[in-house]
Amino acid sequence: MSAYDVARHFADSWGLVFLFGVFLFAVGRALRPSARDEYEHARTVVLRDEEPGK
Template sequence: METYTAMRHFGDSWGLLAMTLFFIGVVFFTLRPGSRESANDAASIPLKDD
């Protein structure tokens, strides 16, 4: 039971911090300069054969 408690405390503190930093990183990665062009290129891949 002590292992569960330790893991839960770790997840409540550092796990939340890690998920928050990951989310902020994804938002910055998505909104970075030049990402619109690469997103449009990726979105048009299925239609290139038509």
């Protein structure tokens, strides 16, 4: 078995599990209650009328 075949087998079997874990981590981080202020700030930052550099 070549190195390519081993890497391909690993990606086929565990790659999906890894990416699903990353997805769950990102969703959990975004939906945690302590992140509300951070995302409220990010949501309204483009609507503020401020001078550049202040």
